[in-house]
Amino acid sequence: MNLSLNQWTTRRWTVAEAVDGCVRHGLEAIGLWRQEVAAQGLAESVKLVRAAGLRVSSLCRGGFLTAGGLPGEQGRRAFAAALDDNRRAVDEAAELGAACLVMVVGGLPGVVPGEPLSGPVSRDVAGARERVAEGLAELAPYAGERGVKLALEPLHPMYCADRAVLSTLEQAVDLCLPYPVEQVGVVVDTFHVWWDPRLFEQIARAGERIASYQVCDFLHPLPADVLLGRGMMGDGVIDFAPITRAVLEAGYTGDVEVEIFNADVWAADPDEVLSTMKARYAEVVLRS
Amino acid sequence: MNLSLNQWTTRRWTVAEAVDGCVRHGLEAIGLWRQEVAAQGLAESVKLVRAAGLRVSSLCRGGFLTAGGLPGEQGRRAFAAALDDNRRAVDEAAELGAACLVMVVGGLPGVVPGEPLSGPVSRDVAGARERVAEGLAELAPYAGERGVKLALEPLHPMYCADRAVLSTLEQAVDLCLPYPVEQVGVVVDTFHVWWDPRLFEQIARAGERIASYQVCDFLHPLPADVLLGRGMMGDGVIDFAPITRAVLEAGYTGDVEVEIFNADVWAADPDEVLSTMKARYAEVVLRS
Numbered sequence: 001m002n003l004s005l006n007q008w009t010t011r012r013w014t015v016a017e018a019v020d021g022c023v024r025h026g027l028e029a030i031g032l033w034r035q036e037v038a039a040q041g042l043a044e045s046v047k048l049v050r051a052a053g054l055r056v057s058s059l060c061r062g063g064f065l066t067a068g069g070l071p072g073e074q075g076r077r078a079f080a081a082a083l084d085d086n087r088r089a090v091d092e093a094a095e096l097g098a099a100c101l102v103m104v105v106g107g108l109p110g111v112v113p114g115e116p117l118s119g120p121v122s123r124d125v126a127g128a129r130e131r132v133a134e135g136l137a138e139l140a141p142y143a144g145e146r147g148v149k150l151a152l153e154p155l156h157p158m159y160c161a162d163r164a165v166l167s168t169l170e171q172a173v174d175l176c177l178p179y180p181v182e183q184v185g186v187v188v189d190t191f192h193v194w195w196d197p198r199l200f201e202q203i204a205r206a207g208e209r210i211a212s213y214q215v216c217d218f219l220h221p222l223p224a225d226v227l228l229g230r231g232m233m234g235d236g237v238i239d240f241a242p243i244t245r246a247v248l249e250a251g252y253t254g255d256v257e258v259e260i261f262n263a264d265v266w267a268a269d270p271d272e273v274l275s276t277m278k279a280r281y282a283e284v285v286l287r288s
Numbered sequence: 289m290n291l292s293l294n295q296w297t298t299r300r301w302t303v304a305e306a307v308d309g310c311v312r313h314g315l316e317a318i319g320l321w322r323q324e325v326a327a328q329g330l331a332e333s334v335k336l337v338r339a340a341g342l343r344v345s346s347l348c349r350g351g352f353l354t355a356g357g358l359p360g361e362q363g364r365r366a367f368a369a370a371l372d373d374n375r376r377a378v379d380e381a382a383e384l385g386a387a388c389l390v391m392v393v394g395g396l397p398g399v400v401p402g403e404p405l406s407g408p409v410s411r412d413v414a415g416a417r418e419r420v421a422e423g424l425a426e427l428a429p430y431a432g433e434r435g436v437k438l439a440l441e442p443l444h445p446m447y448c449a450d451r452a453v454l455s456t457l458e459q460a461v462d463l464c465l466p467y468p469v470e471q472v473g474v475v476v477d478t479f480h481v482w483w484d485p486r487l488f489e490q491i492a493r494a495g496e497r498i499a500s501y502q503v504c505d506f507l508h509p510l511p512a513d514v515l516l517g518r519g520m521m522g523d524g525v526i527d528f529a530p531i532t533r534a535v536l537e538a539g540y541t542g543d544v545e546v547e548i549f550n551a552d553v554w555a556a557d558p559d560e561v562l563s564t565m566k567a568r569y570a571e572v573v574l575r576s
Contacts, residue, residue, distance in 0.1 A: 113509075167484070220405055
């Protein structure tokens with residue numbers, strides 16, 4: 001397993017700066033975000049990672065496929081727009097040679113992250129999960145033709161309303177099994193799944209379907225914005241070693257991305273963040 | 289099904305005031321909290337609910353059985369103290385004639401709700417779940433002898449670290465099945481379980497094991513203190529009707545408790561809260 005920097009961990013760095021940082025710290029892989037790639041320019045981003053000899057362990061992110069659950073024309077348009085955007089994301093992932101496109105599938109139709117409820121909202125969580133399956137049926141062949149693997153990410157159930165109605169690894173594995181393994185896989189992100197009583201059984205079941213292993217800690221207490229509850233490994237409550245071991249035993253040979261959304265980490269010197277990240281990876285994530 | 293006021297919803301009311309409020313609003317049942325019963329006096333509380341002709345739909349709460357996972361003498365003492373406290377809670381539930389004693393089983397050993405991590409902490413979530421099973425083995429016969437049913441409450445996974453390592457209804461049902469149905473059951477609380485892809489299958493599986501049905505909404509966005517993310521039914525993202533229907537179809541005939549932890553609800557006039565609660569119960573919870 002090789003350590004990879006998900007660039008959101010060093011959020012103030014551009015793609016160019018993050019690529020330089022990886023090289024400076026001896027990392028061989030980087031996880032990129034679409035908006036940062038767009039800001040740098042897609043062609044320029046491709047050039048930078050190639051020149052640095054970095055693997056692109058993932059592109060974040062596609063998904064948000066559930067808005068089609070809104071009634072009538074509004075729903076149809078939202079679904080079509082989401083598919084278009086996801087096809088562009090697949091194209092970008094292909095250009096970058098990313099190991100996978102991370103899919104955050106979307107929450108309840110009409111629920112906007114961080115915003116109070118307003119306008120039409122659907123509370124039909126089962127229906128929203130069906131919309132995800134429908135979207136996947138459209139996108140998986142498109143991704144397959146371009147050599148891109150879609151990686152379905154189950155998110156912690158506290159994000160079920162606004163970000164991902166995929167709440168367990170089991171659901172994600174269920175969804176990907178109808179497709180070829182090179183088209184659809186799953187993300188195992190410690191923050192999202194550590195609490196799950198079925199975690200180890202589902203990691204084993206996922207096997208070669210594991211397209212990405214992401215690590216960060218679950219902080220306690222959670223901060224006021226729960227999106228920023230992701231901490232440096234060792235700063236929270238997760239026991240990483242058994243999860244890492246299970247992912248390895250399932251056959252995963254890819255990179256391990258550190259993806260931290262955290263106001264203190266973002267405020268810190270990114271070079272210090274990388275140094276800490278490398279040390280904690282060895283001490284906490286790989287410790288057996 | 290009959291509506292019950294969980295007294296935490298009208299937190300500023302004493303037991304006497306909450307009993308009066310229930311009578312004034314035509315409610316036949318009340319859910320009590322141990323600290324409020326202690327403040328009123330146990331014998332006086334018994335007298336008040338009897339005189340008012342109210343059912344006690346639950347006593348909140350026993351549990352916090354996981355601290356025994358701390359090493360050595362500290363762990364042994366904490367486990368013994370937790371058992372003692374739970375036996376007292378059983379005795380109080382027996383005196384009150386409560387339909388069940390709600391069990392919030394406890395989080396990771398050494399993790400304190402609302403407090404930063406400090407001192408010894410165990411990150412062994414599987415071990416903590418074993419401690420819960422051990423505690424239950426001690427307490428179930430004790431409760432059975434006194435005619436009290438322990439009701440295991442799975443809490444939303446965002447409380448796994450600090451309040452309950454029971455995170456799914458499936459886990460709770462697994463834990464209660466070895467015991468007689470009159471000794472151990474489960475709580476279905478909409479706030480905690482609405483997101484669970486296995487919810488409906490597990491409600492059906494729970495059947496006569498459902499000892500309590502609690503309702504409140506899941507707010508979006510969550511407030512800064514996630515403990516207070518519980519809202520009045522209709523103010524959040526939960527589709528109550530299918531859950532209520534499933535609980536009924538599973539054979540539940542008990543009371544439906546409204547339990548809301550919410551700064552705005554606590555600040556409001558409790559009589560207005562009860563009026564709104566009755567209206568929303570009819571419109572949102574029972575709507576078919």
